[in-house]
Every structure is written in structure tokens, then in C-alpha cells.
Amino acid sequence: MMNSDSVAEFLQSRPMWKLDRQREAITREYVFTDFMQSFSFMTHIALLAEKKDHHPEWFNVYNKVVMTLTTHDADGITEKDIELALYADRIFSTLDFLAK
Numbered sequence: 001m002m003n004s005d006s007v008a009e010f011l012q013s014r015p016m017w018k019l020d021r022q023r024e025a026i027t028r029e030y031v032f033t034d035f036m037q038s039f040s041f042m043t044h045i046a047l048l049a050e051k052k053d054h055h056p057e058w059f060n061v062y063n064k065v066v067m068t069l070t071t072h073d074a075d076g077i078t079e080k081d082i083e084l085a086l087y088a089d090r091i092f093s094t095l096d097f098l099a100k
């Protein structure tokens with residue numbers, strides 16, 4: 001489990017991510033132009049999730065994806081969640097290649 005200082009540091013550097021205290025998870029909403037973008041984004045994340053054996057909880061409606069990250073084995077937020085969050089943000093910021 002990560003200490004609360006490093007979680008706070010992450011949240012400060014990425015204000016789009018919120019802490020869900022009840023779940024001990026981090027969560028963010030991504031907004032896309034359409035379903036194809038949402039689903040392409042999810043496909044990219046899914047491949048890394050399988051590779052790392054660390055999977056997001058997510059909710060998708062059309063152009064929106066809400067992603068919640070927590071480590072079930074540890075009952076809280078770990079480095080794996082932060083790593084997946086950073087990866088998801090990076091995929092999101094390179095959406096031009098998803099748009100085609």
C-alpha cells in the first residue's frame with residue numbers, strides 16, 4: 001500500500017483524479033468525442049491491464065469512461081494503480097491516433 005503522502009502528491013499533480021475515501025480508490029472521468037474513441041481507449045488500457053495483471057473498474061456510456069483504480073489484494077491504493085493511471089492519462093493525451 002502507498003503512504004498517504006505519495007497518494008496526495010499524485011492527486012495534486014493530476015487534479016482530474018479524485019480520491020474515493022470510502023473505497024480507498026482513485027477515480028477519473030474521461031470524455032471523448034464518440035463511442036469509438038471511448039472503446040479504443042479502453043482497448044489500449046485493457047492490453048496493459050492484462051500484461052500487468054492489474055485491471056481497472058470502469059463504466060462506459062457512449063463518449064464517457066469513468067475509471068476507478070484500487071488494488072483488491074491490498075485493500076487500497078498501490079503503485080500499480082498510479083502506474084495504470086499515468087498510462088491511461090498518456091493514452092488519453094495522444095487521442096489523435098485513436099481518432100482515425
Ligand code: H2B
Pocket residue numbers: 053054055056069070071072073074
Ligand atoms: N486488479 C486489481 N485492480 N487489483 C487486484 O488486486 C488484482 C487485479 N489482482 N487483477 C489480480 C488481477 C489477481 O486477482 C490475480 C490473481 O493476480
